[in-house]
Amino acid sequence: MKIIFMGTSEFSAVVLKKLHAVYPVCAVYTGCDKAAGRGQKAAASPIKELAFALNIPLYQCDNVCCEGLARIKSLEPDIIVTASFGQILSEELLNIPKLCVLNVHASLLPKYRGASPIQYALMNGDAKTGVTIMRTVRKLDAGDMLLKLQTDIFPDDTAGTLSARLAELGGEAIIRAIQRIEIGNAVFVPQSENYATFAPMIKKTDAKINFEKQDFEIYNFVRAMNPKPAAYTVYRDEVIKVFSAVPADFPATCESGVVLAANPKDGIIVSCLDGAVSLATVQSAGGKVMSSQEYMRGHKIEEGVKLGR
Numbered sequence: 001m002k003i004i005f006m007g008t009s010e011f012s013a014v015v016l017k018k019l020h021a022v023y024p025v026c027a028v029y030t031g032c033d034k035a036a037g038r039g040q041k042a043a044a045s046p047i048k049e050l051a052f053a054l055n056i057p058l059y060q061c062d063n064v065c066c067e068g069l070a071r072i073k074s075l076e077p078d079i080i081v082t083a084s085f086g087q088i089l090s091e092e093l094l095n096i097p098k099l100c101v102l103n104v105h106a107s108l109l110p111k112y113r114g115a116s117p118i119q120y121a122l123m124n125g126d127a128k129t130g131v132t133i134m135r136t137v138r139k140l141d142a143g144d145m146l147l148k149l150q151t152d153i154f155p156d157d158t159a160g161t162l163s164a165r166l167a168e169l170g171g172e173a174i175i176r177a178i179q180r181i182e183i184g185n186a187v188f189v190p191q192s193e194n195y196a197t198f199a200p201m202i203k204k205t206d207a208k209i210n211f212e213k214q215d216f217e218i219y220n221f222v223r224a225m226n227p228k229p230a231a232y233t234v235y236r237d238e239v240i241k242v243f244s245a246v247p248a249d250f251p252a253t254c255e256s257g258v259v260l261a262a263n264p265k266d267g268i269i270v271s272c273l274d275g276a277v278s279l280a281t282v283q284s285a286g287g288k289v290m291s292s293q294e295y296m297r298g299h300k301i302e303e304g305v306k307l308g309r
Contacts, residue, residue, distance in 0.1 A: 001182060002026050004077045004097075005056075006064065011167040012083040013046040015104050018171025019081065020054055023178055027057045027075055029064055031086065065090040072096055079181070081174055082136060086115075091138060099181060101136040104170040106163070108132060108148055110196040113141035118163050120199035122224035125216065126153055129162070131170040133177040135188055142196070144188035147177045158226035158243075204229040211257035211308065214274045215247035233270075233279070233307045235259075243289055244281040252276045257308050262301035267292030270307060 005016050006029040019025065028051040033044055051058040061067035064087055072080075077097045082089070083104035094101050107117035109132040121129040130150035135143040149169050153162060180186040207229045209218060222245040225231040230241040250260055252271040260276055261269040268279040283289045284299065 001178065002076065002078045003178075004029065004072060004075060004080045006030070006080065006082045006085045006087075007047045008045045008086050009084040010046045011106065011163055011170070012085065012104075013050045014164070014167035015081075015083040015171045015174060016047060016050055017054070018168070019174055019178075020056065022175050025056055025081075026077070027059060027072075029059050029061070029068060029072075029085075032060050032062050063087065065093050069093060069096075079178065083170060083174075089136060089138075094136060094138070102146070102174065102177060103134055103136045103141070103143070104174050105132045105134060105141055106166045106170065107199070108150065109134060109141060109145055110191040110193070112197055112199040114199040115201035116199040118159050118166065119202055119224040120197075121153060122157065122159060122162065123220050125220045128152055129166070131166055131173050133173050134191075140198075142191060142193075144190050146180065146186055146188050147173055149173045149176075158223045160227045202229065207231050208308065209233045209242060209245075211270060211272045211277075213256075213272060215272050215277050218245050218272055218277050219247065230283075235301055235305065235307055239285055240279070241283040241289075242279050242281070243283065245277045245279050248276040248278040250276040250278075255306070257306045259301055259303050259305050259307060262296055262303055264293050264296045267296060268301060 001023055003023055003025050004027045005025045007016060008030050028047060030045050030047045048058060059068060059071065069092065073096055078099050080097045080101040107121065108130045112120050128150055130148055132145055133147040134145045137143040149172065151165060151169055207225045209231050222231040222242050226243050230243065232239050232241045248269045250269050252260055252275050254271050256272050258271045260271055269276050270279060279292050281289060282292050282295050
């Protein structure tokens with residue numbers, strides 16, 4: 001079985017590692033190195049680093065449909081596997097493999113098609129999620145489904161912890177899916193368009209906390225943004241990143257978003273639509289992540305000020 005793998009993120013690197021241990025991959029495709037960090041130096045993607053470590057031939061291009069077609073055709077793959085790749089595949093590329101192009105998607109399709117399924121599952125307070133192996137088609141995450149694996153979402157899950165667990169599940173799922181194809185018992189099931197929902201890409205500006213929400217909605221939103229892009233609020237002109245927030249048993253009789261308490265004992269407590277939330281874990285610009293109680297030992301926040309302006 002000749003397999004090409006396409007991916008970018010840590011999620012896809014985990015999937016590749018598990019897949020390669022069972023079905024050796026003949027080539028890996030990823031995007032070109034991108035500038036990252038304060039110095040804006042070109043940084044390799046997790047998938048590139050893993051391909052080097054596993055001694056798998058690696059090819060980089062920002063438009064695989066234009067730059068990679070000839071080589072992919074020459075490799076004559078049976079299957080192409082994509083996971084968190086971030087590039088749209090052309091019809092010509094989809095027709096290259098002898099069998100199919102399979103995508104590892106981190107949701108129980110047709111729910112949460114798009115770039116941010118993990119974050120939306122958390123934001124919406126879902127109790128379960130999973131991974132789906134589907135045939136890739138030109139329409140966004142709309143291909144026929146071959147296999148699904150499910151997992152619970154736990155109260156302490158963040159996008160980081162859930163993504164790590166789903167990556168492991170995705171590696172297991174793609175192996176099972178290829179095994180089904182190999183022995184000839186693969187059944188592809190069409191998705192119901194009536195139940196399709198979407199999870200578009202989340203930008204940094206989308207991570208600002210809206211305190212005109214209920215406490216449990218803010219709790220879910222903050223963990224969905226953890227670790228990236230990280231939820232945040234603004235005190236005067238200072239951006240404060242928030243990595244965990246929990247409902248607070250604190251009297252609130254004012255409008256949403258007002259600082260009710262800000263001290264080393266209580267930490268930072270803010271009014272919201274139905275009460276109050278504690279900004280339990282925070283980070284200032286250039287600082288380290290810490291409890292809001294610890295944060296208040298070195299910072300001054302005035303009570304009664306409305307955040308987010």
